[in-house]
Amino acid sequence: MAAAMTKIRKSATLENYPCLWRWVTEFGTVEIGHCHQTRSFVRVLDGGGLIWKGRRSYASLDAALADAEAGVAKWMRDEFGITDA
Numbered sequence: 001m002a003a004a005m006t007k008i009r010k011s012a013t014l015e016n017y018p019c020l021w022r023w024v025t026e027f028g029t030v031e032i033g034h035c036h037q038t039r040s041f042v043r044v045l046d047g048g049g050l051i052w053k054g055r056r057s058y059a060s061l062d063a064a065l066a067d068a069e070a071g072v073a074k075w076m077r078d079e080f081g082i083t084d085a
Contacts, residue, residue: 019073042068
């Protein structure tokens with residue numbers, strides 16, 4: 001079991017992805033890496049499971065994170081009415 005995080009500092013990289021930052025600090029997790037089950041490279045999950053999955057591959061990690069950012073932004077807007085991260 002992973003140790004509980006007491007405080008997370010926002011990195012410069014995550015400042016480019018405000019919805020992902022909000023997601024991982026308030027709602028759930030982001031998984032990066034190939035998954036044979038979902039056939040995706042990046043996935044976003046909450047306590048109930050998968051809420052968004054990306055494509056099988058991307059040209060770069062930044063491209064994968066940008067896609068996840070857009071997916072999470074849409075999901076948060078549709079589900080919670082959140083329009084600003």
